[in-house]
Amino acid sequence: MSALITLDNVTVAAADNVLVQPLSLSVNRGEPLTILGETGSGKSLLAQAIMGTLPASLTMQGTVSIQQQPLDIAARRQLWGKQISMLPQEPWQALDPVMPCEQQVSEVFRYVGNAAAASAQLAARAQLDQVGLSQVSRQLPQQLSGGMAQRVAFAAATAAGAPIIIADEPTKGLDTSQRDGIVQLLKSQTQHGGLLTITHDVDVARQLGGRIMVMRHGQLLESGSAEQVLSQPQAEYTRALINAQPQFWPAATPATAQQPLLDVTDLAQHRGEQLLFQGLSFSLSAGEILGVYGDSGCGKSTLGDTLLGLLPPASGHIKWQQPLHRSQMLKLYQDPPASFSTAVTIGTLLKDLLKRHKLAASAIAPLLRQLNLDAALLNRTAKDVSGGELQRLALLRTMLLSPKFLVADEPSSRLDPITAQQLTQLLVRLAREQQCALVLISHDKIQLQKVCDQIIDLKDYQLREVQA
Amino acid sequence: MSRLFHALTLGQRCGALLLLSLLAAAWLVPLFGYNQPNVQHLSAAFAPISAAQPLGADQFGRDMLARLAAAVRLSFGLSLLCVGSAAVFGILLGVVAAWSQPWCDKLLNFIANTVMALPGLVLVLLISGIAPGSFIMLYLGIALTLWVEYFRVVRATVQPLVHSPEIECSRLLGFGRWYLFKRHIWPAIASNVLTLAAFGAATSILMMASTGFVYAGLKPPTAELGLMIVELFPYFAEATWVLIQPLCVLVLMVLGFNLLAGQKA
Structure with a gap:
């Protein structure tokens, strides 16, 4: 197993407080890594630190290596699309609202992959077909459901053949059935590449399998294989997170006086x-x-x-x-x-x-x-x-x-x-x-x-x- | 007040400063004895600069400083009046159009588009031509061309807001329409309306000067910038310095308002 992304003691800090405590991790080929935690726990900052898109007001320390090569931000930027690519949180905000889906995907082939216009279009069609969206290739993102828009974003993000995908809350606001579709798509990605998913949804983490890291307030609480973390959580917070899933809720007392x-x-x-x-x-x-x-x-x-x-x-x-x-x-x-x-x-x-x-x-x-x-x-x-x-x-x-x-x-x-x-x-x-x-x-x-x-x-x- | 000042950009502060100094000068000048804009001294036509006439005299020997101060007061007064009434009228109709039945919206939109189809200056000339020299007609003409902008901007902003959860929620909580306007609609339109108002003030000053320039606005001997420019025009060769004065004041006023409007357009 070769490490696709390696972080070595990475910290993210604002002017006066540390937002992500020193953290080391590696994402391996064929083994998805899921970072689990609540909003504001520093998960998204970590993704931005890997991509090199942190806001200017934040500083990052530590080394980020892609394919075992320590790279600075400018060098990582060169790899966008071809080696490493990011699936956005809200697909509607990431997609161009006035451009048909097929064209958005074909532009990746054309301008990132340097393909000719005609072959880029064919490739885009094949790409959309692969994610099951050949029906809607001519439609605008607004005409699609959240799950479909996220699949278009996935098609565009992977079009240039990046083996590493970073997915930041890819299932936010999606229905259960749509969510499961996206998770399946992400899982298929891990067969020939690396996947780092950031989520607060325990179900998503369970379905993806692989390894899990639980974060809270910028701190790593525990990590391990998905099975182990979800069945025998060590940290109290992980237990609370798992128990907060509806299937573990206590049933409410039925209504009494009926008027x-x-x-x-x-x-x-x-x-x-x-x-x-x-x-x-x-x-x-x-x-x-x-x-x-x-x-x-x-x-x-x-x-x-x-x-x-x-x-x-x-x-x-x-x-x-x-x-x-x-x-x-x-x-x-x-x-x-x-x-x-x-x-x-x-x-x-x-x-x-x-x-x-x-x-x-x-x-x-x-x-x-x-x-x-x-x-x-x-x-x-x-x-x-x-x-x-x-x-x-x-x-x-x-x-x-x-x-x-x-x-x-x-x-x-x-x-x-x-x-x-x-x-x-x-x-x-x-x-x-x-x-x-x-x-x-x-x-x-x-x-x-x-x-x-x-x-x-x-x-x-x-x-x-x-x-x- | 100081919070307001801090919210402004550098350009906006310059504009505000320029306008405030013009205003202050226009109201302070009469207090220093330069308060006879219309008194003629034919023997002193184009008199040079002196202590009695710090900016010289025009073709009838009238004191230029007093005349400019009077013209600035007039222009400011009219522009504020026009912008104020156009804004109130435009906002009111815009909110009504966005909030009411489709037929009412269509009717108001039709009227606004009709006004938009006429060139603004033509409308002002038409209306002020009904009673030449009348301040009221000039005011009506300018205000009638200005309200459409407010109407369109407010209608476009309020339309999506009317069906938004925040307004629906406030309605369910039992609040009336005035409250909805105060808490939800006004905060959404305020910055655009204020920008439009600053541009509108500049436009109305220019419109007033333009009607004066073609003798369709106020009548001599009123000290009005456009009128002063056209009256001094024949003496361009002999008294360039005197002609330049009302031109400069006009430019400064329009510049001041445009700076105040900021970069949003």
């Missing part, structure tokens, strides 16, 4: 011309948790908006058994920063809310304690607060109004596993203690099975189309 709140009969909804679901009937009681499951784009969020009265139903009835005030029907958003105004501090936004509903300012402090939030966060704007904290602040904001009906639209899909588990448990507690009916939307079925009283799989209500 009917909502009856839905024969509901159908469109998006444009497309029928999303039909014949949907269910009833919901106060304090009950309803899970809505489905792949992205299947109408989960649309169902939530319809129940909230933001969209009129295409047909069917939504009947409320108890009269609810408008501001007792609330929503928790998937992307916490998108649901806050960033112009003023969070404290000001909360004050606005207290004033609007004539609530006492003393209501905030106990909720901060209950949600385990620091009061100093209120002096910051939403831009300067981490995703997990911001989502809890969003929850605090809704709890101030003591809602009776809450739609949580994938509230934890952008959070780290441990934070996601905490948030979901907080939501369950809110539902049970305040007798608030909760609609939990997710693409993670196991998570829903652990916490929900009833689950709707939207696939059961879709019009079945005959495949042409």
Whole structure:
């Protein structure tokens, strides 16, 4: 086994603090290496250090060797595409939004691989065919799903024949099925090259196999073979990370006192011309948790908006058994920063809310304690607060109004596993203690099975189309 | 105030400084006794620089310093009035268009496109031609050509924002439209609107001078930059120095506003 990438005592530091503690590792041919850790643990910095793309404000020490050759940044830059290449976090941001996929891949053959225009196009077609995307080669990245866009990015990243791939959170925000597709693609890469994957998803690490390194706060906690680390974790943090996976969650206590709140009969909804679901009937009681499951784009969020009265139903009835005030029907958003105004501090936004509903300012402090939030966060704007904290602040904001009906639209899909588990448990507690009916939307079925009283799989209500 | 100053670039600070010094000069000059822009001394036509007339006199022997100060006050006043009303009107219609039913949006957009199709100066000349010499008509003409820019920029910025989670969330939380404007829409459009306002002020000063230059704006003996330039034009050979003065002031004012607008365009 030959080492493709070797790091020797690499540190990354900002002006006054060390972000990545001295770290040595090697990526071998045929053996994927996965770095596992939460957001902000310095994983991505490590990838940037290897590529030589660290921001100018950060300094790197130690040696990086590619194919056992110690190389400086300029020399590593020469190898981009041909020897080493990086799969980006958000494919939509890495791909050109106004250029068809095939052309984007063919440009790599043409300008990195120095092929003629005609042969580059043929090669691009073959490359896309290999990742199973020959159907969509003429489409723009926006017309593709996240998983497909990531496969286009993969095709482009590997087009120049780089044997070493660095994948930085390649499955962020993807559905389970799309995620598994990307992981398979990455695994195929390891047969003839090296793979370094950075992720916070334990499932991805398990599927990739090979070796695992667990990082937290820029420090290596433990490393070893995937099997060994995942079955017998040594570090406490690794155990917490593994236990935060939905399949290890304790099942929530079922709802008790049942006071009917909502009856839905024969509901159908469109998006444009497309029928999303039909014949949907269910009833919901106060304090009950309803899970809505489905792949992205299947109408989960649309169902939530319809129940909230933001969209009129295409047909069917939504009947409320108890009269609810408008501001007792609330929503928790998937992307916490998108649901806050960033112009003023969070404290000001909360004050606005207290004033609007004539609530006492003393209501905030106990909720901060209950949600385990620091009061100093209120002096910051939403831009300067981490995703997990911001989502809890969003929850605090809704709890101030003591809602009776809450739609949580994938509230934890952008959070780290441990934070996601905490948030979901907080939501369950809110539902049970305040007798608030909760609609939990997710693409993670196991998570829903652990916490929900009833689950709707939207696939059961879709019009079945005959495949042409 | 000091925080605002720190947020500006070097160019913007220069522009602000230039405008402030022009403004200060225009208001301070009358206090020092140079307060008779329209009094003629025909025997003292093109009198050279003296203590009584620090910038000399024009073809009717009027004090140039007093006339320039009056012209600057007039131009500033009019440009602020025009920009202020055009901005309020444009923002209001832009937000309404983005927020309302498609038919209302189409109607407003149609009106804006119609105004856009006319060259700005032609519209100003047309309207001020209805009642020549009227300050109100000049103001209306300039304001009517300026509002379209605000309308288009605000509409384009607000349209995607109207359906954004942050506004939907605030609505669910029970906030009204004024709150949504204050917390979500204004922060998104403020920097663009302020840039447009600085450019708009420069445009309105130039428009006013242009109408004066073709005798379609204010009437003599009003001290107005365009009017002063065209009146002094025949004496180009004898009194170049006097003609240059209103030209320089005009250039400085427009430069000041353009610098203040910054690099975003």
